[in-house]
Amino acid sequence: MTTKLISTGSPFEKTFGYSRAVVKGGWCFVSGVTGYDYTTMTMPEGIGDQAHNCFATIAWALNEGGFALEDIVRVQYTVTDAALVDAVVPVLGAHMGEIRPAATMVIAGLIKPEMKIEIEVTAFKG
Numbered sequence: 001m002t003t004k005l006i007s008t009g010s011p012f013e014k015t016f017g018y019s020r021a022v023v024k025g026g027w028c029f030v031s032g033v034t035g036y037d038y039t040t041m042t043m044p045e046g047i048g049d050q051a052h053n054c055f056a057t058i059a060w061a062l063n064e065g066g067f068a069l070e071d072i073v074r075v076q077y078t079v080t081d082a083a084l085v086d087a088v089v090p091v092l093g094a095h096m097g098e099i100r101p102a103a104t105m106v107i108a109g110l111i112k113p114e115m116k117i118e119i120e121v122t123a124f125k126g
Contacts, residue, residue: 001024001025002024003022003023003024004022004023004024004065005019005021005022006019006020006021006022006023006061006064006065007019007020008020008038008057008060008061009038010036010038010041018031019031020033020057020061021061021062021064021065023065023066023067026124026125026126027122027123027124028061028062028065028066028067028071028122028123028124028125029122030058030061030062030120030121030122030123031120032076032078032118032119032120033054033057033058033061033118033119033120034050034054034110034112034115034117034118035047035049035050035051035052035053035054035115035116035117036053036057037053038057043114043115045114046087046116047079047084047087047088047091047116047117048087048088048090048091050115050116050117051088051091051092051095051117051119052091054117054118054119055069055091055095055119058119058121062121062123065123066125067123067125068123069095069096069099070099071123071124071125072096072099072101072121072122072123073101073102073122073123073124074101074102074103074121074122075096075101075102075103075104075119075120075121075122076103076104076105076106076119076120076121077092077103077104077105077106077117077118077119078105078106078107078108078110078117078118078119078120079105079106079107079116079117080107080108080109080110080115080116080117081107081116082107084116084117085105088117101121
């Protein structure tokens with residue numbers, strides 16, 4: 001079984017020693033994605049805009065591996081403050097509402113103060 005490593009070219013990937021996504025067999029594991037716009041390396045201030053950027057990066061990574069958002073079976077959301085959850089729920093629903101993967105939401109700190117959300121997904125094509 002072959003392994004395909006997917007990279008956005010972000011400097012974080014090489015520095016931290018990880019791939020944006022890994023495809024192995026019928027599975028695609030997408031690393032936690034924060035709200036950076038990787039074309040400009042900028043971070044929007046609002047959690048909703050950050051979440052939209054997360055899903056854009058996730059969709060790109062899945063596509064590179066031959067998958068689509070509809071193949072997502074598991075998602076973990078990490079939000080930095082419980083007070084932000086109500087503001088981000090509509091964005092999560094807009095992207096995952098019809099897919100309805102198994103999901104977990106964690107409230108925890110992230111590595112940079114401007115990061116308000118990180119989203120990690122697992123996709124499967126049987």
